[in-house]
Amino acid sequence: MAELLARCLENEGVAYLFGLPGEEIIPLVDALDRTSIRFILTRSEQAAAFMADMYGRVTGKAGVCLATLGPGAINLLLGVADAHTDSAPLVAISAQVGLSRIYKETHQVVDLVSLFRPVTKWCDTLLTPAAAPEMIRHAFHVAQTERPGAVYLALPQDVALMAVPPGLRPLRAQPVPPGAPSPDQINRAAAVLNAAKAPIILAGHGAARHRAQAALVRFAEKLQIPVAATFHGKGVFPDDHPHALGTMGFMMHDYVNFGFDQADVIIAVGYELQEFAPARINPQGDKQIIHLHSFPAVVDANYNVTVDVTGDISAALTALAAKVSPKRGLVATEQKIRCLLREELERGRTDASYPLKPQRLVADIRAALGQDDFALVDSGAVKMWMARLYPTYRPNTCLVSNGLSTMGFAVPGALGVKLAHPGRKVAAVTGDGGFLMNSQEIETALREKIPFVVLVWVDGSYGLIKWKMEMQLHRFSHVEFGNPDFVRYAESFGAKGFFIRAADELLPALKQALAADTVSVIACPVDYSENARLTAKLGELTQPAELRCGSNGAKG
Known part of the structure; x- marks a missing residue:
């Protein structure tokens, strides 16, 4: 058998x-x-x-x-x-x-x-x-x-x-295409959207899975509506597009949240509740929600859908766009949000301090990888920084564990991604805690000739838990540990090892490693004192009017 x-x-x-x-x-x-x-x-x-x-x-x-x-x-x-x-x-x-x-x-x-x-x-x-x-x-x-x-x-x-009965053979596979959206639901959604003053789009994992980027871009451009993405939706709406608001899902009230605060209608395109709690975008449960997905919406007190458009996502976006006139209710807020994110990343790009700021690591990773290349981002503080700031232009090219937020997936996951797309560069971006959970798969990659790069953000702790302890308790405990010599550890498998000793070494090391036809491990010390600075800065912002795009990127 x-x-x-x-x-x-x-x-x-x-x-x-x-x-x-x-x-x-x-x-x-x-x-x-x-x-x-x-x-x-x-x-x-x-x-x-x-x-x-x-x-x-x-x-x-x-x-x-x-x-x-x-x-x-x-x-x-x-x-x-x-x-x-x-x-x-x-x-x-x-x-x-x-x-x-x-x-x-x-x-x-x-x-x-x-x-x-x-x-x-x-x-x-x-x-x-x-x-x-x-x-x-x-x-x-x-x-x-x-x-x-x-x-x-x-x-x-x-x-x-056991013996197999004579004539038994595999059954032919029959793909099931998504159905067409109901014209009645499209008309109901159009009525809600035409009456809206400040609509906003949330692009989720379903939009990325269904490759709805082209239809979503056309929809946003025709109707002049800003678009935020979930962690899993990153890249389905390009971050360099003038209507891109960045990523929704950070653990605090981030810049992008102000767009949802001011919106009266949320167009949720492929959003799924396990991505983040809908209370983050509709805390009072008072916003109208148009749900576009290939399956019906899941009920939640803060996701009480006004119109549920079920069917092919691209077809639904195209049909809806034909029935709605342009909306420009959030222009000033969306411009401020884009400017603040751009400023934060640009400051990181030019920051020469050591250990490296998280913003500098994000900027150099983006500079080293092409728009179609993959970054698998492990869970922890590294995920918070990459998900917030890493500009993404194609769906499913910034991969995180979000429904379960699992540590240790990035290194083995990189092998699966590289086998699926051997012509594209793959980087596993991980903290030192997550790296050592499955780093043994470096041997698998070398034996199977599967080249990729591991970038380890080194801080000697479970950084996200330390960050949350400091936020909640103003102290931390039981989160710090020691590390091996990462270069010698990599070399013991037969991989290449790099240790970054100055900020200007990271980008050249990334480019060299990505060009090599082998596995490379780059260990880079990170300055997570930026965690507290970020949370303090976001905590000061309570009203959209307080968003200031300038040298400080905040109030004043």
């Missing part, structure tokens, strides 16, 4: 499978050698799941990860949950004990289906070879259909060895 299962995976267009072999999964691993699928042997099952997670994020096709039973399957769980909460299509397969003993207490038995059920769209056990074509087809269909997410399938050891 393992041979049939391997053919079913190949039939689904699986090009890579990430995982670790184990005794109970040997037949399937062996069968994969007789397909076109490339098996990527990883150093941990968690990393395998993160690779599949990020592969799915940037391709729209389900990434696939594989593990043995018991501890192997359990190690997949975090990456599976991350994919599910971030709407990334993923198929996880693991071995399970045989049917002859699954019903009783026995060696390595765990109810894996119950374990995976809360973090998947669908999960089950393959009980007979005859079910393999249907269950594999169903798994990929569910994982890739909106809203995409993770699925899990358990393969009992004895089922993998």
Whole structure:
């Protein structure tokens, strides 16, 4: 039966499978050698799941990860949950004990289906070879259909060895295109928007997944409406566009929030509630909301949708634009917001202090990478700075874990992204805490000849928790740690290592590393005293009139 299962995976267009072999999964691993699928042997099952997670994020096709039973399957769980909460299509397969003993207490038995059920769209056990074509087809269909997410399938050891009934073969894949939006809902949305005085657009993950950039730009330009993006929506509306407001989702009331404070109508394009709580954009629950997505809105007290336009996002934007006249209600505020963000990044670009300011790191990363290249940004203080300030011009090119905010995904995830897009540069941008959670996958990348760059922001602490402790308690504890010699650590794997000792060394090191056909690790000390300065500055701003674009970038 393992041979049939391997053919079913190949039939689904699986090009890579990430995982670790184990005794109970040997037949399937062996069968994969007789397909076109490339098996990527990883150093941990968690990393395998993160690779599949990020592969799915940037391709729209389900990434696939594989593990043995018991501890192997359990190690997949975090990456599976991350994919599910971030709407990334993923198929996880693991071995399970045989049917002859699954019903009783026995060696390595765990109810894996119950374990995976809360973090998947669908999960089950393959009980007979005859079910393999249907269950594999169903798994990929569910994982890739909106809203995409993770699925899990358990393969009992004895089922993998069973004979296959004659004539059994994989089922043909049938993609499901998004439906057309309802004309009635378009008309209702147009009526709300035509009556609006100060509308604003929020572009979310769904807009990025559906590649709605061109339609969104046309919509914003025709109607003259400013656009903010969620962390997952970064790049679906280019940050160099005159209507771009930057990114919504920072932990405090940021510049972009003032646009939402003044808006009377929010056009939520592909926004999903797990990206951030809607109270951040509609704290009083008094704004009218037009929801445009391929699936209906989820109910929330602060996301009480006025009109729900369900269907193809680009088609909905085009149809709505044809029925609405231009709006210019937020001109002054949007200009101030863009100016403040531009000033903050520009100050960082020219700051020569050492350790480097976060703004300088962001500016140099942007200068080193092309507009189509990828930055995978790990969770922590590094994510806050990159998500706020990193200018992004293409969807899904600044990748964060947001639904679950998982640490340790960026390094293994970079392998999945590079395999999906081998012609584009890939950088994993991570704190020193997150880096050491999955840095063993440097060996995987070197062995599999998958070049990418790791930029480690070094501060010797769990920086975001330290930042929040200082905000809440005015002190911190239990967040600081020691680090290895990062250069020697990288070189011990056979990778290149760099340590930055002056601000003007970072950009040349990034360019050199990105040009190299290998794995490079760049360690750069960061000055996180800027965290407190930023929160103090934002805390001073309470009214839109207080936004000042000038030498101080704040009041006065």
